[in-house]
Amino acid sequence: MTDYAEDFTSDKADRDDFFELVNSIVTDGFVPYDPIIVWKNEENQKYYVAEGNRRLVALKLLRMPQKAPKSIRSFIRKASNKINLTTIEKVPVNVAPTFEEAEWYINQRNSSSSLQRRWTRVQQQRWIMTLYEKYSGDIEKLLSITKLTKSELEGFIRILKIKDFVKNEKVKDLLTKEEYEAANSYKFPITILERFFNFSEVKEKWGLEYDGVDVNILSNKDSFYNAFAALLKRIVNDDDDRINTRLTKDDLDELLKSLPVVLFDENGTTEDQSPVDMKGAESNETNNNSDTKEEGTSTTTKYLKGNPDRNKLILSIYHLNTSSTRLLGLFNELKRISLSYSNAVSASLRIFLDLAVLNYI
Secondary structure (H helix, E strand, O other): OHHHHHHHOOOHHHHHHHHHHHHHHHHHOOOOOOOEEEEEEOOOOEEEEEEOHHHHHHHHHHHOHHHOOHHHHHHHHHHHOOOOHHHHOOOOEEEEOOHHHHHHHHHHHHOOOOOOOOOOHHHHHHHHHHHHHHOOOOHHHHHHHHOOOHHHHHHHHHHHHHHHHHHOHHHHOOOOHHHHHHHOOOOOOHHHHHHHHOOHHHHHHHOEEEEOOEEEEOOOHHHHHHHHHHHHHHHHHOOOOOOOOOOOHHHHHHHHHHOOOOOOOOOOOOOOOOOOOOOOHHHHHHHHHEEOOOOOOOOEEOOOOOOOOOOEOOOOOOOOOOOOHHHHHHHHHHHHOEOOOHHHHHHHHHHHHHHHHHHHO
């Protein structure tokens, strides 16, 4: 057994993989749904392992850490102390009639010619969303099942929620039947959306804020959905070669200029959201900062920089270019909080400045 263990840990990459396997057994126990395959030699009536040698060695070393090679003995001892050894005293195996009968399975598990294929990113994302809905958004449960990091898991769920904006009636109405079906299809290239919305410039200019797995629209929703529908049209019609998974920063700037501009409401709130300060907030800002045309015509807002009577600390005409999610979140909140909440604004501004300095240095 020691010889096998030395073989499985002969170089750093193999050793790291073996340690990961041991830690997995310690954390989750032996997984019987991925069984060890053995076959019986009729000549000597002994059983031999056809598939699962690493797992078997890991199990034996956990039960007998003194037999581990010296190079990994300390690690194995510590791992052995963390697991109830009775749970791995016996494990189920599948018995193949002959080694030849096991050959197909071994090939499928390990060969490059295997018919097994890894999920596409979309398939993996859909599986995660299925689990997310099944377990009512229990992130800890999903982490234990998928073994993803928390940030990876949240990223998967957020991009699926963004894609599902296509089901919003305001977006759907802007698409043809064929465009909607293509955008709502499992074949839709969701990785392009993922690339696009990973840019901080997009989140800032389109007014998206991430909060864990939640995606909040801070801009005017009608305006956002209009731009989102235009983006979907270009993706499904494949009529803009800049929109792909290799989208660059330079191409992004031109792309954003060519798409409909996403607007922000004057009071810093969006449709379906209530302003922080309802009393006179809209009328004060309109009276102090805008010139209004005659009734029945559109209103053009004239922002007065430095106006001491403005209702918000930061006017909606300003944008912040940063890769810091926390900075961008505070910046957008300061657009929405009324100055009548002076203590909240002061505290938020202090935190914003501290984060800005830390981000700079």
